[in-house]
Amino acid sequence: MSQEIKSAVIFDRVSKAFGPKQVLRDVSFEVPGGEILCILGRSGTGKSVTLKLLISLLKPDHGKIWVDGIEITRLKEADLSKVRRKMGFLFQDAALFDSFTLYENLALPLHRLTDKTQDEIDSIVDRVLGQVGLAGDKQKMPSDLSGGMRKRAGLARALVLEPKVLLADEPSSGLDRITAAEIDELLLRQKADRGTTVIVVTHDVHGARRIGNRFAVFDKGDLVAFGAASDVEQSENETARKLISEH
Amino acid sequence: MFKPIEFIGKVSVFALRVLHDAFRAPFEGAQISRQLAAVGYESLPLVIASGFALGTVMTLHTRSTLVTFGAGSMIPTVQALAFFVEIGPLVSGLLVAGRVGSGIGAVLANMRATEQIDGIESLSIDAFKLLVVPRVAACVLALPLLTIFMDFSGLLGGFLSEFSSSRISLQLYIDRAFADFDWANFIPPTVKTAVFGFIIGTVSAFFGYTTNEGAKGVGKAATNSVVVSSLLIILADVILIKCIFFAFPDNAL
Numbered sequence: 086m087s088q089e090i091k092s093a094v095i096f097d098r099v100s101k102a103f104g105p106k107q108v109l110r111d112v113s114f115e116v117p118g119g120e121i122l123c124i125l126g127r128s129g130t131g132k133s134v135t136l137k138l139l140i141s142l143l144k145p146d147h148g149k150i151w152v153d154g155i156e157i158t159r160l161k162e163a164d165l166s167k168v169r170r171k172m173g174f175l176f177q178d179a180a181l182f183d184s185f186t187l188y189e190n191l192a193l194p195l196h197r198l199t200d201k202t203q204d205e206i207d208s209i210v211d212r213v214l215g216q217v218g219l220a221g222d223k224q225k226m227p228s229d230l231s232g233g234m235r236k237r238a239g240l241a242r243a244l245v246l247e248p249k250v251l252l253a254d255e256p257s258s259g260l261d262r263i264t265a266a267e268i269d270e271l272l273l274r275q276k277a278d279r280g281t282t283v284i285v286v287t288h289d290v291h292g293a294r295r296i297g298n299r300f301a302v303f304d305k306g307d308l309v310a311f312g313a314a315s316d317v318e319q320s321e322n323e324t325a326r327k328l329i330s331e332h
Numbered sequence: 333m334f335k336p337i338e339f340i341g342k343v344s345v346f347a348l349r350v351l352h353d354a355f356r357a358p359f360e361g362a363q364i365s366r367q368l369a370a371v372g373y374e375s376l377p378l379v380i381a382s383g384f385a386l387g388t389v390m391t392l393h394t395r396s397t398l399v400t401f402g403a404g405s406m407i408p409t410v411q412a413l414a415f416f417v418e419i420g421p422l423v424s425g426l427l428v429a430g431r432v433g434s435g436i437g438a439v440l441a442n443m444r445a446t447e448q449i450d451g452i453e454s455l456s457i458d459a460f461k462l463l464v465v466p467r468v469a470a471c472v473l474a475l476p477l478l479t480i481f482m483d484f485s486g487l488l489g490g491f492l493s494e495f496s497s498s499r500i501s502l503q504l505y506i507d508r509a510f511a512d513f514d515w516a517n518f519i520p521p522t523v524k525t526a527v528f529g530f531i532i533g534t535v536s537a538f539f540g541y542t543t544n545e546g547a548k549g550v551g552k553a554a555t556n557s558v559v560v561s562s563l564l565i566i567l568a569d570v571i572l573i574k575c576i577f578f579a580f581p582d583n584a585l
Contacts, residue, residue: 169456180451
């Protein structure tokens, strides 16, 4: 149990299927607090499902999941809400609320979930948008933003409640290398400045090796390798070795 | 394969959740206002134009028959009763089901497909309360108001049609239209459209909110919203008319 409390996230023999398709099979891993875990794998191997299980947008068929010392698989909605407040989720396509301005997207959780005054909320929104380089764009609608800007806006929304655990689903997909590097830099800064635990699903091996402390490689629903880059490079699994390779 | 019993069960649970969450804080005033503008204000031109055209056409059709039987003076009365008691409420409901129901279904299905609903849930915000309840509330509040506009625009269309034939004055037309009119001819039929609004909002939101078919589900949700809302409105109309006759027996005579 002491191990459970030290780790920010624990997956314990988690399985998930959609109809006949087994997406995750008996997956177990732990992520210590303040580390960055990069999840690699071919498409359709359960990486994004892992993130959605972590924030309880999906429920596992079997197994248990702990976040910040709390077992979330059996929580009721009200208790789950308290755990989710400790987490931020950057969706692959940002998933910004498209009928709200950028400011409203960020202010919404602050209005709903905190007792902060309007001035405090304005100040937080300005600060977080400044961190992601969108300070001058807060009155824009999501449809007016480019792909890279949307991604940064999604990251800003994920950070606005200062989460302990940040989940990012392909944060650099569809972005040029410079913008992708900027996103990686923002994730690193979260870890360094606030000790945030970050779990990133990515296909960008270069970026992953730059920011990740640990790596998890999924193949056909199984966790085939887990550990530091050097551990995965020496894995017996060929897919894992290929995926972690920069060449 | 379509399973009607399962569908009825799921929609009923969805509707009960709407009712439960509607009376639970926070009350989403800002969202309801936004939706009222979308459902009510933006539907006004369609409702007024349709009411006016229907009123005109109805007078054109009924005039010859009533005049043949020496009941030409009854034209305004027939027009007012027909619109206030049945045509106004039912046609408003069907028009809003077409315009608003498809919109609600498509918007929510698109939000589901683009993970916006998951995004809201991931922020610990109750997406159902934020997205579904205001839309249903706006439909419930807007429908009776739109019906009143439909009723009076229908009457105006009828007057202009009759004026072009008999040069009747507006004062006389109104006097005749409301001569045998009772509040029971106006209030219950208008209030019943709140039920139509609840049906449109709930059914459309159900199809949009619960879809999991990605982009394909958007079109499907829009179509199903209109078809099922319209059918349920007609069915509810029959039941509600029976209820109104039970509560106001004089209206049934």
